[in-house]
Amino acid sequence: MRQFTKNILAFGLLSLLVLLVSIFVSKLLCSSLINTSISKEKNVLILGTSQLEGALNDKIITQSKNMAQSGTCYFYTYQKAKTILNSNPHIDTLVLGFSYIDISENRDNWFYGDKNIQAKMRNYFFMFGLTDYLDLLNGNTKAVLVNTPRVIINNLKLIFTGLNSLGGFKPLKRDRLLKAKANHEMEMATYPYKFNLSENEIKYLVKTYDLCQLKNVKVILLFTPIHPVLKSSQLGFHEGLCETYQQQLSNATFIDHSRYALADSLFSDLGHLNYKGAKAYSEYINTIGFSEPYKSCTPLIK
Amino acid sequence: MLFNSIEFAFFLPLVFILYWFVFNKKLRTQNFLILVVSYFFYGWWDWRFLSLILFSSMLDFLIGVELAKSENEKKRKALLITSLVVNLGFLGFFKYYNFFTQSFVDAFTFFGYQIEASRLNIILPVGISFYTFQTLSYSIDVYKRKLVPTSDWVSFSAFVSFFPQLVAGPIERATNLLPQFHKKRIFSYSKAADGMRQILWGLFKKIVIADNCAVFVNEIFDNIELYNGSELFIGGVFFAFQIYCDFSGYSDIAIGTARLFGFDLMKNFAFPYFSRDFGEFWRRWHISLSTWFKDYLYIPLGGSRNGLLMSIRNTFIIFLVSGFWHGANWTFIVWGGLNALYFMPLLLLNKNKKSQGIVSPNSFLPSLKDTFQILTTFIFTVIAWIFFRAESLSQAMLYLKKMFSKTLVSLPEKTPLLTLSFLVFFVVCEWVQRNREHALQIEDYQFNKPLRWLIYFSLLFLIVSFGGFQQKFIYFNF
Numbered sequence: 171m172r173q174f175t176k177n178i179l180a181f182g183l184l185s186l187l188v189l190l191v192s193i194f195v196s197k198l199l200c201s202s203l204i205n206t207s208i209s210k211e212k213n214v215l216i217l218g219t220s221q222l223e224g225a226l227n228d229k230i231i232t233q234s235k236n237m238a239q240s241g242t243c244y245f246y247t248y249q250k251a252k253t254i255l256n257s258n259p260h261i262d263t264l265v266l267g268f269s270y271i272d273i274s275e276n277r278d279n280w281f282y283g284d285k286n287i288q289a290k291m292r293n294y295f296f297m298f299g300l301t302d303y304l305d306l307l308n309g310n311t312k313a314v315l316v317n318t319p320r321v322i323i324n325n326l327k328l329i330f331t332g333l334n335s336l337g338g339f340k341p342l343k344r345d346r347l348l349k350a351k352a353n354h355e356m357e358m359a360t361y362p363y364k365f366n367l368s369e370n371e372i373k374y375l376v377k378t379y380d381l382c383q384l385k386n387v388k389v390i391l392l393f394t395p396i397h398p399v400l401k402s403s404q405l406g407f408h409e410g411l412c413e414t415y416q417q418q419l420s421n422a423t424f425i426d427h428s429r430y431a432l433a434d435s436l437f438s439d440l441g442h443l444n445y446k447g448a449k450a451y452s453e454y455i456n457t458i459g460f461s462e463p464y465k466s467c468t469p470l471i472k
Numbered sequence: 473m474l475f476n477s478i479e480f481a482f483f484l485p486l487v488f489i490l491y492w493f494v495f496n497k498k499l500r501t502q503n504f505l506i507l508v509v510s511y512f513f514y515g516w517w518d519w520r521f522l523s524l525i526l527f528s529s530m531l532d533f534l535i536g537v538e539l540a541k542s543e544n545e546k547k548r549k550a551l552l553i554t555s556l557v558v559n560l561g562f563l564g565f566f567k568y569y570n571f572f573t574q575s576f577v578d579a580f581t582f583f584g585y586q587i588e589a590s591r592l593n594i595i596l597p598v599g600i601s602f603y604t605f606q607t608l609s610y611s612i613d614v615y616k617r618k619l620v621p622t623s624d625w626v627s628f629s630a631f632v633s634f635f636p637q638l639v640a641g642p643i644e645r646a647t648n649l650l651p652q653f654h655k656k657r658i659f660s661y662s663k664a665a666d667g668m669r670q671i672l673w674g675l676f677k678k679i680v681i682a683d684n685c686a687v688f689v690n691e692i693f694d695n696i697e698l699y700n701g702s703e704l705f706i707g708g709v710f711f712a713f714q715i716y717c718d719f720s721g722y723s724d725i726a727i728g729t730a731r732l733f734g735f736d737l738m739k740n741f742a743f744p745y746f747s748r749d750f751g752e753f754w755r756r757w758h759i760s761l762s763t764w765f766k767d768y769l770y771i772p773l774g775g776s777r778n779g780l781l782m783s784i785r786n787t788f789i790i791f792l793v794s795g796f797w798h799g800a801n802w803t804f805i806v807w808g809g810l811n812a813l814y815f816m817p818l819l820l821l822n823k824n825k826k827s828q829g830i831v832s833p834n835s836f837l838p839s840l841k842d843t844f845q846i847l848t849t850f851i852f853t854v855i856a857w858i859f860f861r862a863e864s865l866s867q868a869m870l871y872l873k874k875m876f877s878k879t880l881v882s883l884p885e886k887t888p889l890l891t892l893s894f895l896v897f898f899v900v901c902e903w904v905q906r907n908r909e910h911a912l913q914i915e916d917y918q919f920n921k922p923l924r925w926l927i928y929f930s931l932l933f934l935i936v937s938f939g940g941f942q943q944k945f946i947y948f949n950f
Contacts, residue, residue, distance in 0.1 A: 171661075171664075174659075175489075
């Protein structure tokens with residue numbers, strides 16, 4: 171029995187050691203071999219979640235590179251910003267998604283929810299610093315430990331796929347507006363939205379902002395258009411969003427397009443533009459540019 | 473607690489150490505430890521339902537004691553009926569109450585009467601179908617005087633709640649498992665090592681094959697209208713492997729875990745997808761349930777002794793009951809009925825025991841005839857599984873209608889190649905090892921230690937690197 175226990179222990183420890191070394195080596199390989207450079211003609215980097223991923227066509231806004239990705243909380247956005255800005259000093263502007271939901275505690279689930287960790291951690295692991303990993307580990311120890319060995323194969327895969335698997339413009343073809351309106355009405359009747367700030371989200375949003383300040387990269391916070399039905403149910407959150415902006419991100423430019431009333435045909439659902447909306451919106455952005463100052467954070471008419 | 477969870481990875485070694493190093497002096501304390509950790513294992517899911525197991529164990533223990541004391545046949549029969557009514561009553565209430573209520577409402581509505589019946593928000597206690605059948609087998613065997621009842625409550629309760637097989641089997645017979653609680657277990661290196669190998673193989677089946685197949689299967693079954701015939705066919709095949717690897721993976725882990733503690737559980741699967749006909753399939757699939765139904769239902773009903781018609785009737789009864797055992801839904805009943813139909817030609821031609829032993833025992837590849845028979849049996853099985861997986865009969869019919877359309881022979885637009893490659897690897901391993909207890913039984917090959925460890929590590933690596941989203945075992949629902 172002692173021999174059996176010894177063998178099991180030896181096998182377990184050896185396996186653990188091999189796994190740890192593989193994780194470390196694959197991270198090193200990925201960090202040094204992955205191509206994170208962006209064309210010199212593109213000086214604007216776009217990061218955020220599905221709202222920006224589906225709204226800003228970087229073939230239309232030619233000076234920009236859209237690297238937003240759905241389901242990405244600010245923790246992963248920060249990792250991406252850190253890596254891309256480091257290897258692309260020509261980028262002088264970072265456009266970041268910034269909305270009520272982005273900084274609300276609902277987003278905490280995107281930070282330490284089981285499924286999100288499984289879906290996201292392996293792609294971004296090679297960018298993590300030790301404190302980032304420990305932060306995530308602190309958020310959901312079990313999921314992080316289970317998913318850590320999965321990064322080995324993924325790191326090797328990333329060397330070949332490069333930045334492609336970390337974001338890009340993806341137009342939305344789905345049409346769920348009617349259904350979304352009905353669901354929204356029901357949700358509002360049963361669970362009206364609450365707006366509590368997420369400490370995690372704000373922490374990593376501010377870290378991204380500080381990083382840009384350090385690198386002299388201009389930060390533009392962009393609230394993309396949302397459907398008026400959704401907007402009207404979120405009017406009460408406007409102050410909270412502006413407070414965060416004014417208190418912690420005051421050097422950034424805040425562009426609030428959420429108050430634009432666009433036609434239903436341009437929406438995929440209440441919070442996302444569809445491919446037609448993306449085309450129209452990207453053309454609009456391309457015409458006016460990101461540089462124009464906007465008077466955001468003025469009181470909204472309720 | 474799930475076998476494929478981090479918690480179990482801590483629980484198992486801890487119990488192993490306590491069992492062999494701390495509580496190893498007296499058999500009774502070792503059994504008591506098993507009882508306590510089994511209740512802990514079950515209570516991790518929902519401690520409230522421990523009372524149900526405790527009650528069931530006490531009832532059948534006392535009934536066993538009374539049956540042993542009494543020679544009065546009427547009293548003995550009454551005791552047995554009490555056991556049957558209470559155990560099946562619990563099962564019926566927790567598992568079938570809403571189904572029967574809804575079916576009555578539907579039947580009345582069909583005939584134009586509107587009635588209302590309240591549905592209860594009932595949680596199905598995990599494993600209830602398994603431990604109910606296990607305790608029933610005890611009462612019935614004691615009643616039939618096939619088994620001397622135990623007077624040791626701790627052993628009996630540990631037998632009912634033995635954690636490796638408590639929630640999803642194998643459904644053990646008291647005649648096999650209970651005596652093992654009465655004699656001192658001696659640690660066997662080779663048995664424990666093979667137990668570990670079986671656990672590793674079971675985890676591979678569950679986490680790499682079943683959980684990855686589940687992703688594609690869920691997508692297909694949730695969006696039938698979006699897929700063409702060939703993709704739906706692949707979805708059906710993937711589900712066949714998902715349910716096999718999910719359930720047999722659980723059984724492998726259960727059997728392997730029990731072996732670590734010196735117990736031998738019955739074999740539950742014997743490479744069923746290499747069956748050449750449905751008689752063979754049902755001798756290889758969920759063996760502990762099939763033989764339970766054979767011994768406690770088919771044979772008491774008369775089996776095949778009273779002519780062909782009675783044989784047919786009894787066959788339909790056990791397949792339909794088996795379907796219903798799986799869940800309170802018409803889809804399971806149709807699945808059972810379909811399997812009974814598949815079995816009929818063999819019964820009518822008296823060939824239901826034709827295919828015995830392993831396929832092609834003396835050659836590496838099967839003959840053309842065997843290949844044809846295996847594939848045909850498999851395809852019919854896949855069709856039946858569609859009913860098993862579907863949420864409703866209408867969904868199953870839609871699936872089959874779309875699958876058997878012109879697009880069945882078109883090229884699939886979506887095939888998860890990685891999962892497919894795992895499946896190919898899995899089938900090859902199972903085929904090569906088809907004459908063994910499980911596919912990782914490799915001690916006879918005389919591999920040296922580094923090679924053996926490399927094989928184990930490779931499987932471990934596949935498990936930690938390619939496992940799908942952690943999913944509950946499908947049979948926990950039954």
